[in-house]
Amino acid sequence: GYATLDLQREARTGFPEVIYGEGKTSEQIFGIFNKLMEHHDKVLATRVSMDKANYVLEKLHIKYPNQTFYYHEAASTLHWINSTFQEKWKKGYIAVVCAGTSDLPVAEEAAITAELMGNKVERIYDIGVAGIHRLLNKARLIEDANVVIVVAGMEGALASVVGGLVSKPVIAVPTSVGYGASMNGIAALLAMLSSCASGVSVVNIDNGFGAGYFAATLTNT
Amino acid sequence: GYATLDLQREARTGFPEVIYGEGKTSEQIFGIFNKLMEHHDKVLATRVSMDKANYVLEKLHIKYPNQTFYYHEAASTLHWINSTFQEKWKKGYIAVVCAGTSDLPVAEEAAITAELMGNKVERIYDIGVAGIHRLLNKARLIEDANVVIVVAGMEGALASVVGGLVSKPVIAVPTSVGYGASMNGIAALLAMLSSCASGVSVVNIDNGFGAGYFAATLTNT
Amino acid sequence: GYATLDLQREARTGFPEVIYGEGKTSEQIFGIFNKLMEHHDKVLATRVSMDKANYVLEKLHIKYPNQTFYYHEAASTLHWINSTFQEKWKKGYIAVVCAGTSDLPVAEEAAITAELMGNKVERIYDIGVAGIHRLLNKARLIEDANVVIVVAGMEGALASVVGGLVSKPVIAVPTSVGYGASMNGIAALLAMLSSCASGVSVVNIDNGFGAGYFAATLTNT
Amino acid sequence: GYATLDLQREARTGFPEVIYGEGKTSEQIFGIFNKLMEHHDKVLATRVSMDKANYVLEKLHIKYPNQTFYYHEAASTLHWINSTFQEKWKKGYIAVVCAGTSDLPVAEEAAITAELMGNKVERIYDIGVAGIHRLLNKARLIEDANVVIVVAGMEGALASVVGGLVSKPVIAVPTSVGYGASMNGIAALLAMLSSCASGVSVVNIDNGFGAGYFAATLTNT
Amino acid sequence: GYATLDLQREARTGFPEVIYGEGKTSEQIFGIFNKLMEHHDKVLATRVSMDKANYVLEKLHIKYPNQTFYYHEAASTLHWINSTFQEKWKKGYIAVVCAGTSDLPVAEEAAITAELMGNKVERIYDIGVAGIHRLLNKARLIEDANVVIVVAGMEGALASVVGGLVSKPVIAVPTSVGYGASMNGIAALLAMLSSCASGVSVVNIDNGFGAGYFAATLTNT
Amino acid sequence: GYATLDLQREARTGFPEVIYGEGKTSEQIFGIFNKLMEHHDKVLATRVSMDKANYVLEKLHIKYPNQTFYYHEAASTLHWINSTFQEKWKKGYIAVVCAGTSDLPVAEEAAITAELMGNKVERIYDIGVAGIHRLLNKARLIEDANVVIVVAGMEGALASVVGGLVSKPVIAVPTSVGYGASMNGIAALLAMLSSCASGVSVVNIDNGFGAGYFAATLTNT
Amino acid sequence: GYATLDLQREARTGFPEVIYGEGKTSEQIFGIFNKLMEHHDKVLATRVSMDKANYVLEKLHIKYPNQTFYYHEAASTLHWINSTFQEKWKKGYIAVVCAGTSDLPVAEEAAITAELMGNKVERIYDIGVAGIHRLLNKARLIEDANVVIVVAGMEGALASVVGGLVSKPVIAVPTSVGYGASMNGIAALLAMLSSCASGVSVVNIDNGFGAGYFAATLTNT
Amino acid sequence: GYATLDLQREARTGFPEVIYGEGKTSEQIFGIFNKLMEHHDKVLATRVSMDKANYVLEKLHIKYPNQTFYYHEAASTLHWINSTFQEKWKKGYIAVVCAGTSDLPVAEEAAITAELMGNKVERIYDIGVAGIHRLLNKARLIEDANVVIVVAGMEGALASVVGGLVSKPVIAVPTSVGYGASMNGIAALLAMLSSCASGVSVVNIDNGFGAGYFAATLTNT
Numbered sequence A, B, C, D, E, F, G, H: 001g002y003a004t005l006d007l008q009r010e011a012r013t014g015f016p017e018v019i020y021g022e023g024k025t026s027e028q029i030f031g032i033f034n035k036l037m038e039h040h041d042k043v044l045a046t047r048v049s050m051d052k053a054n055y056v057l058e059k060l061h062i063k064y065p066n067q068t069f070y071y072h073e074a075a076s077t078l079h080w081i082n083s084t085f086q087e088k089w090k091k092g093y094i095a096v097v098c099a100g101t102s103d104l105p106v107a108e109e110a111a112i113t114a115e116l117m118g119n120k121v122e123r124i125y126d127i128g129v130a131g132i133h134r135l136l137n138k139a140r141l142i143e144d145a146n147v148v149i150v151v152a153g154m155e156g157a158l159a160s161v162v163g164g165l166v167s168k169p170v171i172a173v174p175t176s177v178g179y180g181a182s183m184n185g186i187a188a189l190l191a192m193l194s195s196c197a198s199g200v201s202v203v204n205i206d207n208g209f210g211a212g213y214f215a216a217t218l219t220n221t
């Protein structure tokens, strides 16, 4: 068949396999989503376009009329939590910070993933370094988190500045916001990897999901 | 002067400023090291060549005859802990895994940094994916850690495999080991950022220090 | 004219010229396909979009009402085998392994090519390294093949792991599955070229055809 | 001959031709320096290694025993001002800010160039964003300048933060300080070009000379 | 909310926050534009597509029936100046030079930005180096400006030639005009950064806004 | 205005300014075409899409009912020769060779340009190195030309092989035909620049026009 | 310890672990070599510089006075075969073809590896495409092999031409021979991956070892 | 053996095989040089370091005491012309233009090659675009040549300006002169390929030899 599901992943890594929606047909997404529902209490699919989501949701609603499914348009995520589910993860407090309004979709993907994995998320949006005082005003709120996710495009400088301000681990997410020398996020990616602040680690460009997931494993350490 | 030390960094981020040895003269390294010793109980300098280390150590020994200084040749780190110092950080258990013998210098930089920040480190070296059973034999030992650092050059596949095996956060360090298409670590860097395993975040090429530091902030969360 | 067919290619290399569908008009594809049918018993065209395929198939059906033509939508291949044809190649057994469901189109292009060249193909799909046990379960099946094709996007780690597990030649096909640092397949390509496992060779990104063809020449050695 | 001096450059652009020392022999540098002295009151050569400088200085001292020549080791610049010279440029006040001690050679090249062109320079060194308060403490001093030069390697975030703090034009100079993903200054270069702060323009990696020169033309506008 | 406006930016840097239209919804652009109008006398949004502009303009016209809004189709800019506004900036004279007709959109973005910030702009278009006499004919007009903006795609040579002709600061804007080795503006960008003429600084590819803004800060020095 | 025509170009370089159609509006192309017709006997516009060509042709036909205009769809060129025109260039014989049918549009752009400049062109298409005998069969025909243009995508090997076979200058044109590691023509471009055959020079990716033009200047030497 | 030897590799993949000499100290190479000798009948170390080889050979000779060790200077390989050893691999006939004399070290690394693995190797050197007749003269000799290894730098065109001439699998090895646009082998690598000939697969730049190894697995299929 | 000389090359292409000195041992260079002398009247070796040249010259002088050999230190070329030789090529007049003194070695390699192939060469050095009048002063001298070679590093703008000034074919040679964004000649290479002037073709970075050779074939057309 087209899929060999990794049904032991939750046992090994603490969370079931997540569906990567890009490059899959609507039928394949539905098929895998459905199969995962039979073995887990939570299912998450990322990078699901509106069109595919409509198709999948329709078939899911028919098959599971008593369950609720969530599609977030900005974040392009589709997920389900079993109504009977009791959270087992240790609740952490995660700050999701982003530099500009244009970074919002990636920040939301991170926030939704972290919440789905049982964490409390504080969204602190549009506080990029061009107006550093916006960040300094929020420094306390950020320091209070267990982990900080910093989402930024263009030059991605926000990650370094936050990294130098707080004692908590900072997970940097470069975004593809920008043009020309931003090179679809490469500038921010290289900048974040080269950060002069210690305690910053990085995930892939636009990978809000990866940052949210990594943050959740941290709070569970 | 040539330096404006950030003496409040420990108060803000939990650890004093760390000296980046490359591009500094021996005299500058000594000057900054000496100054930091006056305000802190630990001082770390990274990327200090043997030549520079010899110069700096000589001047430090003369000035502080009763203190011990450590230079690690493979890792190129130079550090000092005040004999009177009592560890304040929460002790964590960190696994440092590397793919091949050639990755050892970077792995050691990570291990030394994590230890200096008060953690217990388990070194698990030379278990790259070309012989996957070497890794599977150590899976338990790795899962028991609070955080896992994976150091690998060439294609850097070890990070993905470890990421899929354990529930703990994995910090991947690409190394510049390899040639040709390895592009001085770019291949491993891109691969680690593109990992199909969730829960993997990445630091700069050969940045063992950054991985060790980040891991330490995690165990302190 | 627009084409100078290489009608001696089969005599030299064992297989007739294959049509590269991209950048050709439907009319050109039909013209070349038709011409090749006059000199050979098999014709293969790759990278033929649905639209072009429809046009070409219609004209072929009119001209050759008694022949069967095959179009594979996922793989975008169009081919024909003369009903009167007797296979001359030595039959080999080729394993086509892929990492994720999203890699399926490339894997199918490889499988169809290898089959058309007279081989038996075993499809082993969606066993990427994020769940390594899926691969270990299939290790025997893979070792039994004469040649192994490994198709993977993102970080492409599957090629190294398979390469370290079996004694058979491994042909790695990076795919453009992934985003950001995957750089449309460059990450997987560089990783596969830098593999720490010996006995791995690589073809172009998304070049399922090339892998299938190369594997077929191997079984004919 | 090996050189066609542009003796009208001062008339056109306000400053005589500057000698680019790299890729020239000591003999050629001396020859051009000597020739330019015959037509101008100031001569500057950049990127002159210690070895070449020694050779050139020796020959210059013999030929012009009554003149003073300046070689700056960190900046690798060699220059001469005629003792009889009266400054014609409008005096400006230029702040040269750098992120770390390792950026000093580039910052000095900028400062020396700007001074040679008749400006007053304030050096504000080692105030990178990992300790943002060092910068905030100097904000006033920086705002008071006519033009600000920001020199930074690694991720180059300092340029954006300064750009967002002051109303004066900011000229950003990326340096090759860093390793791995810093890519010899490419990371800082792309970041500075992608700055979310307005009013930032950029010169080549390690091009302190270009920044100092450009700043001087500004103060002359 | 989705935006944290930096309302002090005008006080700090001399001009209010500018809206980056890409990656924002029409609703978000309207919301931010509207908010900024409440605190400032000028509002500028860049990279606003025709579609988004129509939506935003409609809502602005309803809300502010007595105000005039300007949308420039080629430059994709949308702006507003309060009818009651009195210019406070020192008027400068800025020459905007471009190499070819295809560079016009970027040149216009620069010109509009500089005008909005209170400057007089001279547009000198389509005088690229393939016909150098077109440029030499305008040399006087260009030298008379306080600052020169040079907009060029393909190989971007115009910046170097202008830089060598005049004594005024030259701000180079590479454009994405060209194909193949032009690499969407990278060729021009690298060329401008590597200019053999002194006194040239560079902004991002297609960043007419940034050049106009930077030039305006210069005339205000 | 939007254009500063270089009406002396023909006097200087032997051929009037050629219109680059990309990034210009239909109206601009018409305007410039019209203007050039007033001063020259030939006008050429390249990279003119079908849509723009229709608009321009309609307006030209109305204005010049007695003149003939040529639009080549594959090559996307639009040109005009005055019916009263007498060729002044020395007639040369130029061979245009291409590797595959997919390279035809670029080869045609070269051929049309060379013909318009007064040369006799021999088209030798689809003789790529995968079937080297096709090329060897044509070696004589190629050697007889004054200049050879070689158009090839993918790995561009044809240029080296032709370069090693003939004594005539070879102008290599890399095309964007291919995928993955072909990188839109970069692979062929780098390969042609690195050719082990002497006597090969290179123009931009897909730049059939440039090759045709350059070849024409050669025959006029 | 610094090494975790994979002693089962021979059982799994048919050949013992090979030592990668770069980035290892002489002491480490000796240690691993020695250990591998205790478990296998053949040991191979690649990328061993002359200096390291001298150190290792001296210690090996002392420890194993009755054994013979081979160091190849051009190829930088060091190996040992037990005098008591009987070859178990199926003997294949492998042609190693190279384009120029400068590619010899890489070709030798391939040839030595293939021989060590029990194959007969025919060396056909310096027959690059600039003089295609050299290759055509050897076509028969090449076709007779079971597998062909093509080693070429610069534009790497030889791989495509050989691929189009023979029916046997072609393993292409790009080398770092060349300068400028050759980009240390990247041009040849991309070209070989983009080959218009079918049946070509590629290994890393300068990876003669990998090609020899892969070829040996083929003859064992 | 290590070399398969292409002794028919002169018959086919008009000039004997040229020795590429890099990556060859002194012994190999001598061996090939010697062999070529037996079949030709001219031998050229490029990229021969001083050390290798001394070795080769010594052995050549011993073997051929009555012949003259020329080594050019700046150009790193070594050549020989038989004293009995009569030039057969049509004499052309070639202008070699370079931008700066640092480009001299590459310009000399071009000039020597063109002279060796029977042409008259005019050297016009150090007339880069930063002082455009230097070029305009030489325009006539350049236009009078049959072919123009333009050698330039940094941004390589000189090629475009010359291309727009003259009617003769322009061969552009990018050099690796520059730093940072010059990227070892990549900036100049891309710029020259993207030239807005028609009639410019390009050879590899620092490939003076290739330009000289190509120019010579042109004058022989």
Ligand SMILES: Nc1ncnc2c1ncn2[C@@H]1O[C@H](COP(=O)(O)O)[C@@H](O)[C@H]1O
Pocket (backbone or CB within 6 Å): A099, A100, A101, A102, A103, A126, A128, A130, D195, D196, D197, D198, E017, E018, E019, E020, E021, E046, E047, E207, E209, E210
């Ligand atoms: N065309 C443009 N190019 C670069 N930066 C811009 C442009 N337009 C606006 N900006 C800046 O982008 C930032 C807006 O970020 P955001 O919060 O996403 O709106 C502000 O600091 C602006 O000054």
Ligand SMILES: Nc1ncnc2c1ncn2[C@@H]1O[C@H](COP(=O)(O)O)[C@@H](O)[C@H]1O
Pocket (backbone or CB within 6 Å): B099, B100, B101, B102, B103, B126, B128, B130, C195, C196, C197, C198, G017, G018, G019, G020, G021, G046, G047, G207, G209, G210
């Ligand atoms: N020249 C080479 N190129 C690529 N891989 C190699 C080479 N020589 C040895 N290897 C592989 O590199 C790995 C050794 O890694 P290490 O543990 O660092 O010695 C082994 O899996 C070898 O098969």
Ligand SMILES: Nc1ncnc2c1ncn2[C@@H]1O[C@H](COP(=O)(O)O)[C@@H](O)[C@H]1O
Pocket (backbone or CB within 6 Å): A017, A018, A019, A020, A021, A046, A047, A207, A209, A210, B195, B196, B197, B198, C099, C100, C101, C102, C103, C126, C128, C130
């Ligand atoms: N947005 C995402 N970014 C990166 N990886 C993802 C994302 N969503 C899911 N994944 C991972 O992608 C893999 C799915 O591959 P596939 O078998 O093609 O579905 C799983 O291992 C997921 O954990």
Ligand SMILES: Nc1ncnc2c1ncn2[C@@H]1O[C@H](COP(=O)(O)O)[C@@H](O)[C@H]1O
Pocket (backbone or CB within 6 Å): D017, D018, D019, D020, D021, D046, D047, D207, D209, D210, E195, E196, E197, E198, H099, H100, H101, H102, H103, H126, H128, H130
């Ligand atoms: N450090 C530098 N960086 C960039 N350009 C420079 C530098 N020093 C001198 N130049 C310029 O380089 C050109 C010198 O080229 P050349 O003829 O080779 O000496 C002059 O136009 C100088 O203005």
Ligand SMILES: [Mg+2]
Pocket (backbone or CB within 6 Å): A099, A100, A101, A126, E003, E004
């Ligand atoms: Mg904002």
Ligand SMILES: [Mg+2]
Pocket (backbone or CB within 6 Å): B099, B100, B101, B126, G003, G004
């Ligand atoms: Mg090992």
Ligand SMILES: [Mg+2]
Pocket (backbone or CB within 6 Å): A003, A004, C099, C100, C101, C126
């Ligand atoms: Mg899957």
Ligand SMILES: [Mg+2]
Pocket (backbone or CB within 6 Å): B003, B004, D099, D100, D101, D126
């Ligand atoms: Mg510092």
Ligand SMILES: [Mg+2]
Pocket (backbone or CB within 6 Å): E099, E100, E101, E126, F003, F004
């Ligand atoms: Mg124009």
Ligand SMILES: [Mg+2]
Pocket (backbone or CB within 6 Å): C003, C004, F099, F100, F101, F126
């Ligand atoms: Mg064809």
Ligand SMILES: [Mg+2]
Pocket (backbone or CB within 6 Å): G099, G100, G101, G126, H003, H004
């Ligand atoms: Mg040779």
Ligand SMILES: [Mg+2]
Pocket (backbone or CB within 6 Å): D003, D004, H099, H100, H101, H126
């Ligand atoms: Mg000069």
